[in-house]
Amino acid sequence: MSVYLHDIPLPQAQARLREALQGADLWRVLGVESISLDENALGRVTAEPIWAKTSSPHYHASAMDGFAVRAISTNGALPSKPLMLQIGPEAEYVDTGDPLPEWANAVIPIENVESLDKNGQITKNIRLPRNIRIRASVTPWSHVRPLGEDIVATQLVLPAGHVLRPVDLGAIAASGYQEIKVARKPKVAILPTGTELVPIGSKLNTGDILEYNSLVLAAQIKAMGAEPTRFPILKDDFELICEGVQDAAREHDLVLLNAGSSAGAEDFSAKVVEKLGKLLVHGVAVRPGHPVILGLINRKSSIENRQSKIVNQKSVSLTPIIGVPGYPVSAALTIDIFVEPLIAKWLGRRSNELPIETAILTRKLVSPAGDDDYVRVVLGKVGNKLLAAPLSRGAGVITSLVQADGLALIPSGIQGVEAGEKIQVHLYRSKSEIEKTILAIGSHDLTLDLMAQFLAEHDRRLASANVGSQGGLIALRRGEAHLAGSHLLDTESGEYNISYIRQYMPNIPVKVLALVRREQGLIVKRGNPKGIKSLKDLTSPKVQFVNRQRGAGTRVLLDYHLNLMTIPRNSIAGYSQEEYTHLGVAAAVASGRADCGLGIAAAAQALDLDFIPLFQERYDLVIPKAHAGNDLLAPLFGLLADSAFRKAVSQLTGYNVSVMGTIILED
Numbered sequence: 001m002s003v004y005l006h007d008i009p010l011p012q013a014q015a016r017l018r019e020a021l022q023g024a025d026l027w028r029v030l031g032v033e034s035i036s037l038d039e040n041a042l043g044r045v046t047a048e049p050i051w052a053k054t055s056s057p058h059y060h061a062s063a064m065d066g067f068a069v070r071a072i073s074t075n076g077a078l079p080s081k082p083l084m085l086q087i088g089p090e091a092e093y094v095d096t097g098d099p100l101p102e103w104a105n106a107v108i109p110i111e112n113v114e115s116l117d118k119n120g121q122i123t124k125n126i127r128l129p130r131n132i133r134i135r136a137s138v139t140p141w142s143h144v145r146p147l148g149e150d151i152v153a154t155q156l157v158l159p160a161g162h163v164l165r166p167v168d169l170g171a172i173a174a175s176g177y178q179e180i181k182v183a184r185k186p187k188v189a190i191l192p193t194g195t196e197l198v199p200i201g202s203k204l205n206t207g208d209i210l211e212y213n214s215l216v217l218a219a220q221i222k223a224m225g226a227e228p229t230r231f232p233i234l235k236d237d238f239e240l241i242c243e244g245v246q247d248a249a250r251e252h253d254l255v256l257l258n259a260g261s262s263a264g265a266e267d268f269s270a271k272v273v274e275k276l277g278k279l280l281v282h283g284v285a286v287r288p289g290h291p292v293i294l295g296l297i298n299r300k301s302s303i304e305n306r307q308s309k310i311v312n313q314k315s316v317s318l319t320p321i322i323g324v325p326g327y328p329v330s331a332a333l334t335i336d337i338f339v340e341p342l343i344a345k346w347l348g349r350r351s352n353e354l355p356i357e358t359a360i361l362t363r364k365l366v367s368p369a370g371d372d373d374y375v376r377v378v379l380g381k382v383g384n385k386l387l388a389a390p391l392s393r394g395a396g397v398i399t400s401l402v403q404a405d406g407l408a409l410i411p412s413g414i415q416g417v418e419a420g421e422k423i424q425v426h427l428y429r430s431k432s433e434i435e436k437t438i439l440a441i442g443s444h445d446l447t448l449d450l451m452a453q454f455l456a457e458h459d460r461r462l463a464s465a466n467v468g469s470q471g472g473l474i475a476l477r478r479g480e481a482h483l484a485g486s487h488l489l490d491t492e493s494g495e496y497n498i499s500y501i502r503q504y505m506p507n508i509p510v511k512v513l514a515l516v517r518r519e520q521g522l523i524v525k526r527g528n529p530k531g532i533k534s535l536k537d538l539t540s541p542k543v544q545f546v547n548r549q550r551g552a553g554t555r556v557l558l559d560y561h562l563n564l565m566t567i568p569r570n571s572i573a574g575y576s577q578e579e580y581t582h583l584g585v586a587a588a589v590a591s592g593r594a595d596c597g598l599g600i601a602a603a604a605q606a607l608d609l610d611f612i613p614l615f616q617e618r619y620d621l622v623i624p625k626a627h628a629g630n631d632l633l634a635p636l637f638g639l640l641a642d643s644a645f646r647k648a649v650s651q652l653t654g655y656n657v658s659v660m661g662t663i664i665l666e667d
Contacts, residue, residue, distance in 0.1 A: 006283050009284075014337075017280060020280055029345075032047040032183060033183075034179050034182075037180055042166060045164070046159070047181045051157065052156075056148070056174040057145050060100045062094040062096055062145075066094065066112070068093075070104060077136055078136070084120075085132050091108075106138045107143040107144055113134060114132065116131040116133055151175055185226055185227040189251070190218055191248060191256065191258060192214045192230075193233070197233045198211060214230045231244065241257070245272055255320070279295045280295050281294040282323075285371045285372060286333070286373075287367070291323075292322070292325065295323075297319045298317065299319055356424055357424075359388035359423055364418050366415065372411055377391060378391060383479060391465075405437075405463070407425065407428070419478075438461065439465075440472075440483050440484065440485060441475040442467065443466070455636060468548070470488065470552075471551050472485060472622070482624075485619060486500070497620050498665060513621045513640065514619075514662040516618075517656040518655050519601045519616060520599065520617055530596070532596050533612065535565060536567065543595050545596060546585055547598075582599040585603065586599060586606060601613065
């Protein structure tokens with residue numbers, strides 16, 4: 001039966017790969033090598049148990065500076081009835097770490113001793129007195145580190161399969177080792193393919209795509225304990241890719257063939273695997289990343305034992321190969337799902353397991369019923385609730401990997417999860433980091449990016465989810481955010497935000513602070529080739545518009561002025577084409593998907609576009625009173641009066657900070 005792009009469930013795909021590797025004698029530790037015990041051993045995996053060769057300490061050692069004594073000879077010493085001991089037969093000076101005399105079984109700290117000269121007078125020569133006077137007795141083995149207190153010879157110090165930490169290196173050294181045996185690092189080849197790919201640093205032409213997947217994959221592989229090798233870009237040529245894969249397979253334990261895993265005219269990966277070996281799987285029921293390829297390649301020669309200290313190295317004739325999807329998010333997930341467990345097995349360690357927490361979803365998610373759906377989320381603790389706000393789900397959106405605090409799995413068979421439902425999230429960040437996160441859901445503004453940078457200097461993290469001004473107020477009503485950015489214009493009063501807060505957040509006390517005044521206008525291509533001057537020009541059949549989403553303050557502003565000018569919405573080509581941020585609008589114009597869109601001047605400047613100013617508006621922060629007095633938000637309020645922050649915002653094109661920090665409303 002053909003396996004070409006035939007999606008199978010994830011457990012079945014994993015089992016098929018595991019069974020093939022077991023059959024090829026590759027489901028084991030690949031080899032063992034002896035290495036010197038130094039800082040380079042950090043992160044390596046023990047290949048066998050570490051049994052102590054020597055005890056630590058290997059003698060009875062003084063734990064204090066003082067005098068070694070027989071405990072019994074101190075009996076009867078009291079503050080009111082001091083006891084004198086003679087240096088030599090009854091007491092001997094020792095420094096910390098010195099061996100005790102064979103006759104001694106206790107140490108009296110030097111601060112508890114009076115040193116006496118030959119005349120019985122207190123002397124300053126505390127180390128070489130004739131006698132000492134004590135005013136308290138000591139028990140046997142007081143202030144002594146007995147032989148084997150830390151480690152006893154022959155005891156187990158570390159098991160096999162242990163990932164070495166800094167403290168482990170000290171324990172191994174204390175146990176008498178200079179060299180240790182560790183699992184050989186698996187060698188992983190990463191082959192990027194695609195005629196459209198260009199190396200990092202290249203001057204980009206239309207159609208060029210920077211090849212950075214191999215950089216990300218190599219870093220993932222290295223973090224897992226393996227040894228990655230990034231190969232040069234291979235053009236979309238079947239024979240060329242076959243040759244590259246076979247060369248890589250000769251010297252590596254695993255080949256990652258990046259891109260070309262789908263079913264397009266230039267997607268050769270599956271055919272390459274079929275020609276060079278056996279295709280096990282082509283297509284796994286996961287999102288993102290379903291066009292995964294799993295297979296085995298026939299080697300022409302096995303990996304050479306180039307390191308004389310490698311032992312237990314078995315010769316193999318097959319190399320596993322994984323066809324990794326080209327989109328960054330899909331590629332990263334493929335490494336986590338398929339490669340990490342394989343490397344763990346080859347190293348003899350346990351597979352990595354992320355901690356899991358239950359969180360409440362902030363908005364509805366729709367999932368394909370037949371796939372395991374992996375969703376990256378931003379997390380924040382609002383009150384007593386841990387909330388998960390889904391990030392953009394595009395397979396090419398690498399920023400979702402950067403911003404993600406965790407990964408949620410919606411299992412196959414479930415077509416979606418409603419807002420407010422509980423989901424299980426695998427944490428990328430620690431709980432303490434999440435508890436220091438300020439969660440902002442609402443309108444997008446470039447000021448929030450600056451705010452995030454400044455807050456990082458005050459041990460706070462600002463995580464934003466862009467859902468529009470109305471969506472932000474609804475999120476606050478549901479208790480799903482600490483604050484929302486909003487710039488909703490009341491078309492009757494001309495005031496910003498207040499009437500909408502009353503509508504969407506009834507009976508919820510809030511504090512509303514002005515953040516900035518900013519210019520809104522039409523973002524157009526450099527040189528304004530369509531000659532656009534005002535909203536009236538949007539009705540021209542030659543003009544393609546891009547809009548903001550429903551509920552966005554910019555959309556409300558646009559509709560308000562269209563009504564004033566009696567311009568029908570259906571007369572504007574692209575009115576229903578939506579973006580969720582000002583930068584998204586600018587990107588649509590810069591890429592040619594649209595001729596213009598309504599947005600802020602700073603977004604136009606960011607992408608080297610022209611800007612036609614039309615309106616001034618106020619952008620506010622809406623904060624429920626329940627959070628306004630919270631210590632979590634204290635650094636944020638401090639920023640509003642911070643001269644460096646205000647200066648940074650004022651340097652954004654079209655921004656005015658004169659209103660920053662003004663209280664607009666306080667219930």
